[in-house]
Amino acid sequence: MKQYPDPRFQPPSAMDYPRFSGVPSFMRLPLIAPEDAAKAGVDIGILGVPWDSGTTNRPGARHGPRQLRDLSTMIRSTHAVSEISPFAQTNVADLGDVSVNPTDTADTLGRVELVYKSLVLNGIVPLTAGGDHLISLPVLRGVAQNGPVAMIHFDSHTDLNDTYFNGDKYTHGTPFRRAIEEGLIDPQKVVQIGIRGTNYEGLEDIAWGKAQGVRIITIEEYFARGYADVMAEARAIVGDAPTYVSFDIDYVDPSFAPGTGTPEIGGPNTFECQQVIRALRGLNLVGADMVEVSPPFDPSGGTAWVGVSLIFELLCVLSDATATRRFA
Numbered sequence: 001m002k003q004y005p006d007p008r009f010q011p012p013s014a015m016d017y018p019r020f021s022g023v024p025s026f027m028r029l030p031l032i033a034p035e036d037a038a039k040a041g042v043d044i045g046i047l048g049v050p051w052d053s054g055t056t057n058r059p060g061a062r063h064g065p066r067q068l069r070d071l072s073t074m075i076r077s078t079h080a081v082s083e084i085s086p087f088a089q090t091n092v093a094d095l096g097d098v099s100v101n102p103t104d105t106a107d108t109l110g111r112v113e114l115v116y117k118s119l120v121l122n123g124i125v126p127l128t129a130g131g132d133h134l135i136s137l138p139v140l141r142g143v144a145q146n147g148p149v150a151m152i153h154f155d156s157h158t159d160l161n162d163t164y165f166n167g168d169k170y171t172h173g174t175p176f177r178r179a180i181e182e183g184l185i186d187p188q189k190v191v192q193i194g195i196r197g198t199n200y201e202g203l204e205d206i207a208w209g210k211a212q213g214v215r216i217i218t219i220e221e222y223f224a225r226g227y228a229d230v231m232a233e234a235r236a237i238v239g240d241a242p243t244y245v246s247f248d249i250d251y252v253d254p255s256f257a258p259g260t261g262t263p264e265i266g267g268p269n270t271f272e273c274q275q276v277i278r279a280l281r282g283l284n285l286v287g288a289d290m291v292e293v294s295p296p297f298d299p300s301g302g303t304a305w306v307g308v309s310l311i312f313e314l315l316c317v318l319s320d321a322t323a324t325r326r327f328a
């Protein structure tokens with residue numbers, strides 16, 4: 001029987017041990033290997049996937065997890081508004097970085113899938129720091145082992161393209177096309193929010209998504225309606241289905257988060273990003289990711305700070321969902 005809060009899973013007190021001290025793990029949590037996580041009693045595992053070989057334009061997201069870890073040490077333990085204390089009600093640990101092969105996509109997809117399948121089989125909820133957006137595909141192969149899940153996806157782009165270059169089906173612009181084809185996500189319960197920017201010829205990705213039943217909410221619709229109304233619709237679409245959340249940092253306006261491969265102007269500010277994630281509270285959340293933070297494009301580190309602040313927001317709603325399932 002687990003007891004909460006578990007002293008093994010508490011970050012050192014920021015009042016005793018300054019947050020800038022020590023070797024950085026995610027949110028100063030214990031570092032546990034994925035294969036040891038179940039035995040140790042982990043409920044939620046934060047993992048890095050340092051991968052950007054699925055990138056079709058500007059790379060650098062392979063450096064995301066390390067900088068996100070560094071800046072995550074700034075995070076305190078309790079959410080200021082919801083008062084959720086994720087470390088008190090769930091055992092959260094840093095499960096390290098998945099070992100990737102930077103020159104082999106198929107090999108990497110297999111490695112990531114293997115790790116996530118094992119975690120999910122053992123009841124561990126994954127929270128992932130990318131990495132480019134292709135990594136959501138093998139993560140979903142792990143998360144959706146028992147059938148398709150619903151998904152709420154924040155992004156400038158649909159990532160529903162079919163192929164790139166010489167017919168390549170596995171890039172960061174294609175993960176959700178593959179995920180629908182593989183039956184990992186139920187297109188009738190997929191909501192994409194924030195879509196904008198210039199398009200490839202023909203808008204084929206959007207037409208294909210709509211034909212599958214994906215609800216695509218452009219940034220123009222988002223701003224016309226406001227975040228509360230848009231999130232109420234998103235919640236209604238996923239209902240009580242197991243729901244995955246994928247957050248591409250390029251959803252955020254590039255004035256706040258320039259450090260990403262394919263920024264698009266005209267996006268939400270960081271306050272609105274907090275609100276849309278807080279609006280996920282109460283959903284049956286089974287995993288989440290924050291992808292596409294590319295440190296080389298933001299020497300200030302500010303983009304990673306935005307990214308990790310939103311990872312904490314994601315962690316709070318995931319923790320709440322995980323604790324709720326425990327008492328169900």
Ligand SMILES: [Mn+2]
Binds near residue numbers: 133155156157172
């Ligand atoms: Mn994306």
